[in-house]
Amino acid sequence: MVRILNIDCSSNTLYISIAENGKLLTEKTDIVQRNHASNLQPFVEEILQACSLGFSDLHAVAVMNGPGSYTGLRVGLSAAKGYCFALDIPLICISNLEAIAHQYYDENQDFKQNITSIISPMKDEVIIEEYNSNLMLVTPAKHITLKNNNNNYFIDTLNIIGCVSNDIVSTFKIANFYYQLYKNMYINSLSFSLYQKSRFNDIIDAEPNYLKETFIN
Numbered sequence: 001m002v003r004i005l006n007i008d009c010s011s012n013t014l015y016i017s018i019a020e021n022g023k024l025l026t027e028k029t030d031i032v033q034r035n036h037a038s039n040l041q042p043f044v045e046e047i048l049q050a051c052s053l054g055f056s057d058l059h060a061v062a063v064m065n066g067p068g069s070y071t072g073l074r075v076g077l078s079a080a081k082g083y084c085f086a087l088d089i090p091l092i093c094i095s096n097l098e099a100i101a102h103q104y105y106d107e108n109q110d111f112k113q114n115i116t117s118i119i120s121p122m123k124d125e126v127i128i129e130e131y132n133s134n135l136m137l138v139t140p141a142k143h144i145t146l147k148n149n150n151n152n153y154f155i156d157t158l159n160i161i162g163c164v165s166n167d168i169v170s171t172f173k174i175a176n177f178y179y180q181l182y183k184n185m186y187i188n189s190l191s192f193s194l195y196q197k198s199r200f201n202d203i204i205d206a207e208p209n210y211l212k213e214t215f216i217n
Contacts, residue, residue: 010068022192
């Protein structure tokens with residue numbers, strides 16, 4: 001049995017879970033973003049206790065590693081790296097955009113076309129990534145703003161799946177948007193799939209995938 005601690009701090013929702021062979025054992029959710037740093041450790045201890053497990057029973061830690069909230073990504077990855085280093089277990093970093101693609105294909109087995117995953121970190125910007133019908137990356141993550149897009153990017157782009165508001169769909173004139181997608185809990189099955197493929201990240205070198213450039217004054 002492979003037990004994975006899953007952490008998602010990449011949005012306003014803090015999601016912590018433990019899954020066994022990709023099947024959820026227990027989970028904890030908090031929707032107040034500013035509490036991520038203070039709630040993460042107590043949540044982890046709480047869900048371990050809830051399923052009568054200790055840290056030594058874990059085989060890996062998976063973390064949603066962006067794109068997403070700057071602070072949330074730092075909090076999640078720092079915690080995940082700390083657990084992995086202390087327990088000497090693998091680190092699995094997962095892209096939010098990859099999770100969206102995998103979830104859609106998992107729920108639509110007969111779908112045979114490329115899709116574009118999309119999220120919107122701000123009201124005037126989106127981040128997209130394209131996958132083919134075999135879930136292979138076609139176009140790496142791209143950051144688009146109203147300023148550099150001129151509402152033209154999505155004219156020839158089909159099958160857009162993701163987590164954006166109706167305002168974003170209207171503002172960016174996304175004609176081929178399917179529906180709202182992405183559940184935090186999908187990390188449970190995806191992390192196990194990546195574990196089976198030994199797709200691990202270096203504990204020392206792993207960094208949050210902000211995608212956008214950051215500046216320090």
